[in-house]
Amino acid sequence: MTEAAPKEIVVVLDCDDRKTLAEFWSRALGYRITRTAPPYTALTDPAGRHPELLLQEVPEPKRGKNRMHIDLRVPAMEPELSRLTALGARVLRGPFDDAGCPTTVLADPEGNEFCLIVFGGA
Structure with a gap:
């Protein structure tokens, strides 16, 4: 059985404060803040070559080392x-x-x- 490959990879990063991290990551990556609708803020590569970074506001704090x-x-x-x-x-x-x-x-x-x-x- 052949499974369909994903058409697009989106990297999702859980966070406490979407606005602060959107400012940091948009400037760090040279991405644009393209849409915001709680609990998400999307950052995209203006050239369209790299995956979208989706910031997801969550209630729980970060604990330990990131697995990815x-x-x-x-x-x-x-x-x-x-x-x-x-x-x-x-x-x-x-x-x-x-x-x-x-x-x-x-x-x-x-x-x-x-x-x-x-x-x-x-």
Whole structure:
């Protein structure tokens, strides 16, 4: 039996404050805030090449490490690390070498982990 492949991937991030995270992630990714209808705020890539990021406001707080996270691949650690920390991210670990790729683990303003990775194919 052949199953149909999904037509579109949307990344959903639970949060406490959609407005704050929408500002952070739209600026971090260069995305646009395209629609807001409680409990959701959608952020989309203006070029349409990357998945939508959907912020979902939930009542429970974040607990523990994210099981899935966002990786941002960049050509150089600086100035991107400085730009993201100026937007409100905080460094959790690094920079360190991860299988030949310089990596820094950060957290967004609500503590959701994401990685900044210098990757040859960025």
